[in-house]
Amino acid sequence: MSVKAFECLPVLETSQLLADLRPQTKIESIESSGSELYLGTYDGLMLVYNIEQKHNPDGRTSCSARKERERYLSTRKPIKCMKAASASERLLVMSNNCIYLVSMSSLEPIGTPLSGVSTICANENPTEIDDPFSIQICVATKKKIEVYTVNESKFALVTDVATSEPVCSLGFDGYFICVALMTKYKIFNYKTKIVQELFEIPTVNFVPIVRRIQQGEFLLTASEGLGMFVTTEGSSNRAPIQWMVHSNHESAPSGVISTAFFHPYVLALCGNFIVVHSILDQQQKQSEHFVGGIALGNFDGRLYACSSNAVFCLYPVAFEKQVQALLADKKVDEALDLVHNTNYSGYTSEQFGKLSQRFKQQAAFAYFATKEFQRAQEMFIESAVDVREVISLFPNLMPEASTFVRSIPPLHEIADVDQLYQKDEDAKQQARLCMRQLLEQLRDPTASHINHQFELDTALVKLYAESNKDSLAAFILAGDVQCDIKDCLQWLERLECFNAVALLHKQSKNSELALEFWARLAREELHDDSFQGLQFFAECLASTKDLDLIWKHAAFVLQMDEEAGAKIFTCRIKDQSYIPLDVDEVVELLQKFPKALVQYLEYLVLEEKNQDEKFHSRLAVIYLESLLQMQKNGSSLEEIYRYRKKFQRFLQESNLYRVQTVLSKIKGMGLDQETATLYGKLGDHDKALTILVHRLKDYSAAEEYCEANTRGKSKSSSADLFHSLLNCYLDPSLDQERKEELVQPALDLINRKAKMFNVPKVLELLPKDLTVSEVESFLCGALRSSMHQFRMKKVESSLAKGETIQKRHSLFKLQKETIFLQDCNYCYVCKKPFQDGSFARYPNNVITHVTCAKQNDVCPVTGRIFRSSEMSSSTS
Numbered sequence: 001m002s003v004k005a006f007e008c009l010p011v012l013e014t015s016q017l018l019a020d021l022r023p024q025t026k027i028e029s030i031e032s033s034g035s036e037l038y039l040g041t042y043d044g045l046m047l048v049y050n051i052e053q054k055h056n057p058d059g060r061t062s063c064s065a066r067k068e069r070e071r072y073l074s075t076r077k078p079i080k081c082m083k084a085a086s087a088s089e090r091l092l093v094m095s096n097n098c099i100y101l102v103s104m105s106s107l108e109p110i111g112t113p114l115s116g117v118s119t120i121c122a123n124e125n126p127t128e129i130d131d132p133f134s135i136q137i138c139v140a141t142k143k144k145i146e147v148y149t150v151n152e153s154k155f156a157l158v159t160d161v162a163t164s165e166p167v168c169s170l171g172f173d174g175y176f177i178c179v180a181l182m183t184k185y186k187i188f189n190y191k192t193k194i195v196q197e198l199f200e201i202p203t204v205n206f207v208p209i210v211r212r213i214q215q216g217e218f219l220l221t222a223s224e225g226l227g228m229f230v231t232t233e234g235s236s237n238r239a240p241i242q243w244m245v246h247s248n249h250e251s252a253p254s255g256v257i258s259t260a261f262f263h264p265y266v267l268a269l270c271g272n273f274i275v276v277h278s279i280l281d282q283q284q285k286q287s288e289h290f291v292g293g294i295a296l297g298n299f300d301g302r303l304y305a306c307s308s309n310a311v312f313c314l315y316p317v318a319f320e321k322q323v324q325a326l327l328a329d330k331k332v333d334e335a336l337d338l339v340h341n342t343n344y345s346g347y348t349s350e351q352f353g354k355l356s357q358r359f360k361q362q363a364a365f366a367y368f369a370t371k372e373f374q375r376a377q378e379m380f381i382e383s384a385v386d387v388r389e390v391i392s393l394f395p396n397l398m399p400e401a402s403t404f405v406r407s408i409p410p411l412h413e414i415a416d417v418d419q420l421y422q423k424d425e426d427a428k429q430q431a432r433l434c435m436r437q438l439l440e441q442l443r444d445p446t447a448s449h450i451n452h453q454f455e456l457d458t459a460l461v462k463l464y465a466e467s468n469k470d471s472l473a474a475f476i477l478a479g480d481v482q483c484d485i486k487d488c489l490q491w492l493e494r495l496e497c498f499n500a501v502a503l504l505h506k507q508s509k510n511s512e513l514a515l516e517f518w519a520r521l522a523r524e525e526l527h528d529d530s531f532q533g534l535q536f537f538a539e540c541l542a543s544t545k546d547l548d549l550i551w552k553h554a555a556f557v558l559q560m561d562e563e564a565g566a567k568i569f570t571c572r573i574k575d576q577s578y579i580p581l582d583v584d585e586v587v588e589l590l591q592k593f594p595k596a597l598v599q600y601l602e603y604l605v606l607e608e609k610n611q612d613e614k615f616h617s618r619l620a621v622i623y624l625e626s627l628l629q630m631q632k633n634g635s636s637l638e639e640i641y642r643y644r645k646k647f648q649r650f651l652q653e654s655n656l657y658r659v660q661t662v663l664s665k666i667k668g669m670g671l672d673q674e675t676a677t678l679y680g681k682l683g684d685h686d687k688a689l690t691i692l693v694h695r696l697k698d699y700s701a702a703e704e705y706c707e708a709n710t711r712g713k714s715k716s717s718s719a720d721l722f723h724s725l726l727n728c729y730l731d732p733s734l735d736q737e738r739k740e741e742l743v744q745p746a747l748d749l750i751n752r753k754a755k756m757f758n759v760p761k762v763l764e765l766l767p768k769d770l771t772v773s774e775v776e777s778f779l780c781g782a783l784r785s786s787m788h789q790f791r792m793k794k795v796e797s798s799l800a801k802g803e804t805i806q807k808r809h810s811l812f813k814l815q816k817e818t819i820f821l822q823d824c825n826y827c828y829v830c831k832k833p834f835q836d837g838s839f840a841r842y843p844n845n846v847i848t849h850v851t852c853a854k855q856n857d858v859c860p861v862t863g864r865i866f867r868s869s870e871m872s873s874s875t876s
Contacts, residue, residue: 005276007061007314010310011037013310022043030304037051040093044079086300087133092122098117099113112154118142124173138170144162145161168181176188199222206221213261216231217229227268229241257296264278269305272292275287292309319342320359330370339356360382367379381438385411389406391456397458401487404455465497473532476504498531518536521537534564537553537564538557550581562595563596583612617656623647623650644674651677675691680709722756726757730746743770754785821847825847827849
């Protein structure tokens with residue numbers, strides 16, 4: 001059996017009943033209300049016993065019965081059924097096909113009985129009853145079922161429904177009546193009169209039984225030893241029960257005599273057994289030997305079973321004992337079903353929540369023990385188990401500094417995974433994987449608080465070290481790892497996770513040891529596949545605040561890779577907490593590493609905008625020397641072209657290098673474009689333009705040169721430079737062929753830039769044989785520019801005249817007003833008298849010395865700001 005759900009306790013044994021009954025008299029029916037037990041006998045005797053339940057010191061429960069009263073019905077016929085109406089203190093007694101309304105206290109019949117009744121049932125979900133002391137019943141007559149409301153003294157007919165056959169058994173819920181006829185089951189809705197046929201009933205050796213399970217659901221006995229669950233809609237939402245008696249390792253079908261329901265169990269009298277099934281999985285959970293059983297029922301939470309000469313109580317085993325028993329038998333799913341579906345009467349919601357959580361934790365460890373790792377992981381999360389309980393299953397995963405002690409009482413009996421799985425290495429590996437996944441799930445980076453992070457992080461570091469070094473490095477780099485540093489370092493070194501060792505040293509603020517390990521990895525003195533290489537080492541050096549460590553390791557990195565070494569200095573964090581490196585010392589160190597030196601100087605000059613002339617000059621010279629070396633080494637033209645463009649851009653943009661020095665070094669190298677730029681920096685534009693026009697014959701470059709060197713300068717200076725370019729084009733000393741060649745560039749220049757030229761000077765320079773059409777565009781542009789200038793001058797003159805008139809008008813208004821200044825007047829600012837008759841007056845009549853009037857539009861006393869139209873301050 002799965003679990004012992006009930007204890008079968010004697011209430012009235014044969015010896016006691018023999019003293020209360022006449023010889024040959026047998027029990028026919030049973031009912032209970034509160035602590036009172038009602039028995040109906042074969043000869044019409046009604047007996048009432050008071051039942052007392054006792055909890056003994058040994059934890060067992062016992063029942064005792066004391067007879068209170070008895071009375072015979074007048075018919076002296078067998079009492080087939082009794083139903084208690086506790087609220088009205090009435091008992092419905094069925095005997096001789098009649099239903100009697102009997103007082104519970106005196107057992108005397110009240111009112112007129114109902115006759116012609118074959119069976120009866122009460123509505124446990126009554127409808128349309130206003131009187132709290134009334135109950136609703138359904139009775140079966142010959143071919144009819146009738147619904148009555150029963151109060152303290154009478155039966156009131158509500159409705160009746162005709163049936164095609166005699167009724168064998170009834171179940172009543174709300175408006176629905178489930179009926180077992182002679183050949184089939186049906187459900188009647190007595191309000192809507194709708195009838196649903198269910199299934200047929202065997203006609204030979206079969207007892208049809210209808211039992212209401214819960215609201216809207218009935219249990220019906222069916223053929224082949226089945227118990228069918230049926231809803232009031234006529235459907236079935238559960239698998240059927242197979243009523244087989246399993247005892248002493250044997251199974252045999254047996255007919256059902258009586259049934260009862262006690263959530264979540266269905267109990268049935270089957271032959272000489274009481275069998276218990278669960279409605280959660282429809283499996284048999286318990287069987288009790290019970291000879292001669294005739295009735296079984298749940299009477300307001302009390303379960304009684306009786307034979308013809310004895311009564312027993314089926315006392316439910318405590319919910320927690322049932323769960324513990326299932327867990328002990330490794331029936332974890334059944335235990336959890338019971339936890340999820342039990343009625344927690346006797347507990348507060350908080351108490352049951354704690355108890356349920358503990359059972360789930362125990363279930364999680366039970367799954368773990370049976371190698372159901374996915375289920376175990378899910379249950380560990382759901383039950384919010386203390387993660388240290390799980391970590392402690394794995395030898396050496398707990399931090400050495402942890403003071404954790406396992407729960408008392410214990411949640412499991414597992415010493416550790418080595419003892420649990422012994423030589424099953426595959427199970428051990430799966431267990432460690434389960435452990436790692438559980439820790440990863442609990443280690444939510446978005447959570448504001450992580451429980452037991454010290455133990456969790458330590459275990460996770462150790463598990464990553466065993467199986468996934470890349471994940472280990474990523475985990476530590478993510479930051480906020482609160483592990484046992486000493487314990488983890490020893491573990492990592494033993495497993496040769498040297499990169500992780502360095503990362504942990506860095507996190508614990510021991511940069512020196514961290515960099516030492518990375519340096520050894522970079523030198524290949526140590527090996528770790530998760531080490532990210534020299535670039536990563538350089539980045540770590542760049543981020544350290546200790547300058548001594550930078551100088552200690554920088555030379556080594558530069559020897560290995562100059563580009564990576566340069567990043568130590570170019571990628572350094574710019575923060576007030578970081579002491580800046582001495583630039584001269586860095587340049588001195590990089591003297592032996594030309595590529596790194598260029599990279600660092602470019603960083604200083606181009607990115608940091610360093611204004612020191614020596615670095616600009618040094619970079620220019622290095623560019624020049626590198627270009628010369630490239631030419632000597634026979635580098636490709638494309639590569640040389642790209643490098644020259646970078647050099648030209650630097651020469652043009654920087655104004656801090658020593659031009660003469662660079663110019664002296666560049667001569668004779670054939671770098672005409674660069675030479676022209678240098679002459680331009682010296683202000684010798686004629687030489688620069690001569691190179692561009694006559695050596696390079698790059699006329700667009702010459703024009704761009706003029707535009708670049710006139711940007712931001714006055715119009716006259718710009719015009720002079722463009723005139724110089726025109727003079728270069730139309731130089732009379734050139735041979736005739738060259739003159740003719742340069743006429744067109746000269747015409748293009750003056751036509752595009754007409755406004756930059758003085759027309760008379762241009763006409764003097766142009767060859768005399770040019771036609772008007774060739775210079776038409778220039779002349780039109782020059783004329784438009786001249787007319788525009790003329791008109792603008794006229795506008796400016798008119799505006800100036802208007803402003804003069806306004807000023808004169810303001811002066812007239814001021815001079816028109818009379819201001820009296822007496823000896824007693826004094827300056828509002830310095831509080832001193834006026835000596836020489838000069839003063840300043842503001843629009844709000846504040847008078848000050850001229851020297852005290854600092855701002856004409858702001859009153860020095862009130863701070864008021866005056867608009868131009870308000871200003872009437874004057875000096876006299």
